[in-house]
Each structure stands twice: as structure tokens, then as C-alpha cells.
Amino acid sequence: MSDTPDFHDLVGDDLTPEEELELARVDSLLRSVPRPATEIPGSLTQRVERIGTSTPLWTRRRVVLAVALAASLAALFFGVGRWVDQGFDARATVQMVPGKSAPDASGKIQLGDRDPKTGNWKIHLTVDGLPHLGGSNYYVLWLAKDGHYAGTCGTFDVSGRTTLDMTASYDLSEYDAWVISEAKDNAPWLLSAET
Amino acid sequence: MPAAMATTESDSRLIERVGRGDREAFEQLYKRFARPVFAMALRQLGDNGRAEDAAQETFAAVWRSAKSYKAERGTASAWLYAVARHAIIDRARQKRENVAEVPDEADGRAGPAERAEESWLTWRVHSALEFLPERERVVIELAYWSGLSQTEIASYLDVPLGTVKTRTRTGLARLSTLLEEVRA
Numbered sequence: 001m002s003d004t005p006d007f008h009d010l011v012g013d014d015l016t017p018e019e020e021l022e023l024a025r026v027d028s029l030l031r032s033v034p035r036p037a038t039e040i041p042g043s044l045t046q047r048v049e050r051i052g053t054s055t056p057l058w059t060r061r062r063v064v065l066a067v068a069l070a071a072s073l074a075a076l077f078f079g080v081g082r083w084v085d086q087g088f089d090a091r092a093t094v095q096m097v098p099g100k101s102a103p104d105a106s107g108k109i110q111l112g113d114r115d116p117k118t119g120n121w122k123i124h125l126t127v128d129g130l131p132h133l134g135g136s137n138y139y140v141l142w143l144a145k146d147g148h149y150a151g152t153c154g155t156f157d158v159s160g161r162t163t164l165d166m167t168a169s170y171d172l173s174e175y176d177a178w179v180i181s182e183a184k185d186n187a188p189w190l191l192s193a194e195t
Numbered sequence: 196m197p198a199a200m201a202t203t204e205s206d207s208r209l210i211e212r213v214g215r216g217d218r219e220a221f222e223q224l225y226k227r228f229a230r231p232v233f234a235m236a237l238r239q240l241g242d243n244g245r246a247e248d249a250a251q252e253t254f255a256a257v258w259r260s261a262k263s264y265k266a267e268r269g270t271a272s273a274w275l276y277a278v279a280r281h282a283i284i285d286r287a288r289q290k291r292e293n294v295a296e297v298p299d300e301a302d303g304r305a306g307p308a309e310r311a312e313e314s315w316l317t318w319r320v321h322s323a324l325e326f327l328p329e330r331e332r333v334v335i336e337l338a339y340w341s342g343l344s345q346t347e348i349a350s351y352l353d354v355p356l357g358t359v360k361t362r363t364r365t366g367l368a369r370l371s372t373l374l375e376e377v378r379a
Contacts, residue, residue: 005344011364023367029374033317035340036324037234041243044233047251048225052218052258 050097089113090124094178096191098129105129107191109141109178120167123153127180128161130190140183141166143175143195150175155183206271207264214261224275225254231321232279235314239283252282276318323373331366334359 007027015023089112096107106129112122125141133139134157141153154166172195180191204223212220232253236246256278264274324332337348345363349356 005338009345010338010360011367012360015364019368022371023364026367026371026374029316029320030335030339030370033313033320034234034238036321036336037230037237040229040233041247044229044247044250045225047247048229048254049222051251051255052216052221 094193094195096127096178096180096193098191099189101188102130102190105191107180107193109193111172115167118169120169121172123166123168124163125156125166126161126163127158127191130158130162130180132159133157133182138183139180139190141178141180143168143170143172144177144179144192145175147176153178206275207266210257210261210264210271210274211266213257214264221254221258224257227325228275228279228322229254230325231318232275234321235279235318236283236286238317239314240286245286249279249283249286252285253279256282272319272322276315279318280314319374320370323370326373327366327369331362331369334362335366335370338363 007024010027011020011023090110091113092111094109094111096109098105098107105127107125107127110124110126112124114121123141127139130139138155138157140155142149143151143153151168151170153168154164156162156164156166175195178193178195179189181187181189204220206224206227209220209224209227213224229250233246233250236249236253237243240246240249253275257275260278264271268274324335327335333352334348337343337351338345341348343351345359346356349359352359
């Protein structure tokens with residue numbers, strides 16, 4: 001590059017002939033290659049962090065069980081699907097990782113305090129990048145243990161970036177992962193995260 | 196083992212660990228090669244978003260296929276370069292399929308062999324830079340690619356001019372060892 005300082009300006013004039021020869025060769029190499037990347041996009045690092053973290057697909061039997069339980073238990077949980085537009089006092093936040101079937105999706109679970117009277121955990125779920133399903137189709141947020149379906153936290157549909165309040169009455173320490181999938185047979189895991 | 200690498204785990208060892216599903220090794224490998232991979236993708240694809248896609252696919256392929264890496268067949272850097280190159284070519288092919296009119300490629304640029312050689316040389320130099328201590332890498336990058344004089348670099352980094360020259364010399368000497376195979 002024409003605006004690169006002279007070699008001797010860079011290294012001084014007090015080198016031995018051997019040193020000068022060695023450093024001049026490197027100097028020549030550096031002048032022959034283009035500028036390195038100035039920085040790595042944060043979004044690339046986030047995408048690479050997700051590699052290898054998605055969990056294998058669940059079995060047909062587990063899906064059927066999950067859908068059945070989701071449908072029945074969803075009605076028992078207060079607040080499922082309620083839209084919220086104000087702040088949430090979170091004691092823990094979990095970022096969800098997209099699976100292969102929804103590489104552009106993102107999700108965040110904020111866990112609030114446990115209601116001392118009912119024992120219900122307050123869950124504030126934010127999802128983005130999932131398509132609106134409509135009709136009688138819906139998504140399920142559920143808990144997994146050892147890769148198996150273990151309990152639902154509610155059902156929902158989305159429209160763009162969607163935020164929902166849910167509750168769950170489980171002892172969360174007994175579960176391994178949060179999972180979002182579509183409530184249908186053989187549906188892949190769309191988003192997941194360790195509890 | 197080159198001086199700059201004496202205190203760090205070799206690329207080969209890291210890839211072998213990745214092949215056993217070691218995420219910590221994968222993160223180290225990413226830190227070491229993210230810039231060279233992204234820079235190569237950006238140069239060849241000319242677009243930040245597509246370069247990011249290609250870089251992501253490169254590391255996904257590393258994660259998937261690290262088990263197949265055999266140190267006796269070649270250097271780790273060469274293996275990573277090949278993985279990155281394939282990912283970039285795949286991404287470039289997708290672009291061609293999506294573009295109705297293919298631009299005329301009959302220009303004055305170097306032929307494929309020369310370009311491949313330049314690309315490999317650039318990869319080696321950029322990868323070697325990642326092994327330098329941060330303080331040396333910064334002064335070298337500023338000296339060679341920012342257009343700043345040594346005095347301006349000293350002012351920019353808020354260090355004495357002598358420190359800049361010392362770091363430049365030390366960094367170049369370290370690069371010399373790291374790039375021995377390229378110069379040979």
C-alpha cells in the first residue's frame with residue numbers, strides 16, 4: 001500500500017543484517033495482502049454460538065403425548081396467551097436457541113417470582129421469527145427432561161414479535177429444557193433452552 | 196513449535212477436541228479463525244450479510260466434520276481453509292442461481308490459480324496475525340492498513356513512539372516464525 005510507512009520507519013535502523021532480512025520478508029508479505037476484517041459482527045458470534053446446541057427431534061409418541069397434554073393443561077393455566085405491553089420483573093432470563101426448522105427464530109423466557117399462595121411461576125415469553133399459524137393450529141411451550149416431553153406451560157400463536165404471560169406450577173429444577181414446537185404430530189423443536 | 200504458539204493449544208489439537216464434541220475447543224477455534232474466515236468471505240462475496248452466512252456455515256461444517264480431520268493428511272490451517280472455501284463457494288453459487296444476469300467475468304484479474312494462491316497467502320497471514328498478542332497485532336494492523344504514521348499510532352494508542360516501534364519489531368519477528376512455511 002502506498003500509504004504504509006517505510007520499512008525502516010517501522011522498525012528503526014538498528015537491526016542486524018539477519019534481523020533486517022527476516023523482518024523485511026514479513027514486511028513484504030504484509031504489504032501484499034489485503035486488510036484483515038476489522039471486527040467480527042456480533043450477530044455472527046451469536047449464530048455460531050448456537051451451532052451444535054439444538055436437541056434432536058422428538059418421537060411421534062412424545063409428540064402425541066405432548067399435544068394431548070398441552071391441549072388439556074393449557075386451559076388450566078391462568079393467563080396463557082394474554083398479551084402484555086408493560087414491564088416484567090424478571091429474576092432470571094433464558095435465551096432460547098433456534099432449531100434447524102426455524103433458524104431465524106428467537107425466543108426469550110423471563111422468569112418472575114413464584115406466587116407464594118399458588119406456587120405458580122410467572123413466565124414472560126417473547127418470541128420472534130415464527131410464522132403466524134392461524135386456524136386451529138398453535139405453538140406449545142413445554143418442559144423437557146432427558147430429551148422427553150415432561151410438561152406444558154401453555155399454548156399460543158404469534159403475529160410478528162410476540163410477548164405473552166404464562167404460568168407454570170412445576171418445580172423447574174426437575175427439568176432440563178424449555179422447548180417451543182408446533183402442536184402437531186412430528187413437529188420439530190423450533191426453539192429450546194436449558195432451564 | 197513457533198514461539199507465539201508455545202503457550203496456546205495447537206489448531207490440530209483443538210480440531211480433534213471439537214471432533215469429540217468439545218464446545219470449549221470450538222469456541223477457541225472460533226476466536227482464532229473468525230476474523231480470517233469472515234475476511235475471506237467478505238472479500239469473495241462482497242457483502243456483509245452473505246459473508247456472515249458463509250462464515251456461519253464454515254463453523255457449522257467444522258462442528259459437523261471435525262471428526263474427519265486427520266492431522267497426518269495436512270495442517271489444521273489448510274483443513275480449515277478448505278472448509279471455509281467450500282462454504283464460500285456454495286454461497287457464491289447460490290447467488291448466481293438467484294441472479295438473472297450473470298456479470299461478464301472477462302476482466303483483467305488474475306486467473307483462478309493465481310487467485311487461489313493469493314487467497315491462501317492472505318489466509319495464512321491473517322491467521323498468523325490472530326496468534327499475536329493484542330498489543331502487537333494492533334500496532335501492526337494500524338501500521339500496514341490504516342495509513343497512520345508511527346507517530347500517529349503512538350498518539351492514537353497513547354503510548355510512547357518507542358513502544359510502538361518495539362511492538363512492531365517484536366510482532367514482525369513473531370510473524371516471521373509463524374509464517375516460516377509461507378516464506379520457504
